[in-house]
Amino acid sequence: MPRTLILLATLLVLGVVLPYAQVAQHEFVSFDDPGYILHNDWVNQGLDPSALGDAFTQGRMANWHPLTWVSHMVDVSLFGLDPGPHHLMNVALHALNAVLLLLALHALTGSVWRSALVAALFAWHPLRVESVAWASERKDVLSGTFWMLSLLTYARFARQPSGANKAWVLACFALGLLAKPMLVTLPFVLLLLDAWPLRRLRGAAASAPGALPLSTLVREKIPFFVLAALVSAVTVVAQAAGDSVKSTDLTSMQDRLLHAPLAVARYLGKSFWPDDLAFFYPHPAQLGKPFMGAALLSLLALVVLTALFVRARQDRPWLLVGWLWFLGALAPVVGILQVGEQALADRYTYLPGIGLTILVVWQLGQWVERRPASKSALVGLCTLALVALTWRTHVQAATWKDDATLYSHALEVTEDNYVAHTLLGAHELDSQRPARARDQLVSALAIEPLYPRAIYNLGAAHMQLGENAEAEARFREVLALRPAHSEAHNNLAILLANTQRIEEALEHLRQAVASDPGNTAARNNLKNLKAAKRRSDG
16 A cells, blocks of 8 residues: 555544544443343344344344344453443444545545545544444444445456456445445445446546446446345335334325425535534424425425536536435435434435535545645645534534433434433433423423323333322323333333232233233233232132
């Protein structure tokens, strides 16, 4: 590797370590970390053969990403459940991804400094924080490693087409899909790279000698499209089984289609001005807020930008390629197939944002080529921008320190964030502060009255406060919305047993166990209540 690339790679790694070193002291958060790591029976077994088999054959947490489960198992085998090393492993993978992106872009384009600037903007941008500082987002950084390796091996394949070189690209792609299904868009990105910078597409700007027609390049990618289709099908099944795909009763298809361009516009805005970042952004449709005007303006802006980039494709092909990379890689997560309740998520920009950065950096490079006198000023501005982004990354990473910090920050920078209120209320409940928990949960339900998680936690807060009638009402309300809510059945049974409604309590405990056979508390309560009833009857 040339000395310049080694130096730039070292700087990239240092630029990642500086803002993220603090995560070694961070705790796990209650937002998915218990399900992914702390209370996950697969992960807690470490590299156990039976758990490995389950990871590849079953879905969990409404997802199928076996390689991600294996990576968490490795962490547990090496470090136990100490959160520091789990977080630092994410940081290490992100630093590796920055270096691999530098090498891949250099191999694809031959440009050292533009590739380095793209890699730095990718690595040090605050929008990356959620993917790196959140232990449960291991799937982002791990799949990112195989995305970058796919680009690097594809550059070699483009120079030296052969079955063996193609197999390497396909293997990297397959491993990436096993880490996170969002990589299904990679075959389309490879087609974009065929147009520019590889110039393998006949008829594209300054096509290289021996360029191929589009039909040939598409046929070349058939194995990639087949893999993407298979993983997409498995993912949809896993998400539906995990009740993660939201019904159109909650968010109509019309609202989803309207919101998609608004989501893209918001991602675009946060890429250039990364302020007010939060772990959860409420969806305006679920809050009953009007957004049609903003959505239509966003759609118009996106159409105009696309038209401008299409027009400039001959002399500035990077504009259209970078733009379509950004739009295409975002397509699975813009909310048309609504997974979760969020309007958007910072983590979804981890790979799409690279396309946008390529667009900007290569355009700046052309500007400098045509106006050499502006080079010093532009270098200075880019340096200031990188320093500012790194500082904002440091500040944003600090918000992931623990539950209280994360959820309080979200309430400061977003409006009507019922999820943040709910999770902060749950944190107060776990900290034995039920009155403060009740206040947060009442605030959540004032925004979203039918949010089951908030209703359940409010019932638990009433229960801790000895307000049993209110607690019973809340648990019954949860069960009307979610009849299979095991914890609500269990807690309601406790209240019923305390007031000698034994038969009804037993029925709720049976339903609690049937809904979740792993609910040890409910199983024990059922066993003990049956024994007490036998003694009483005898």
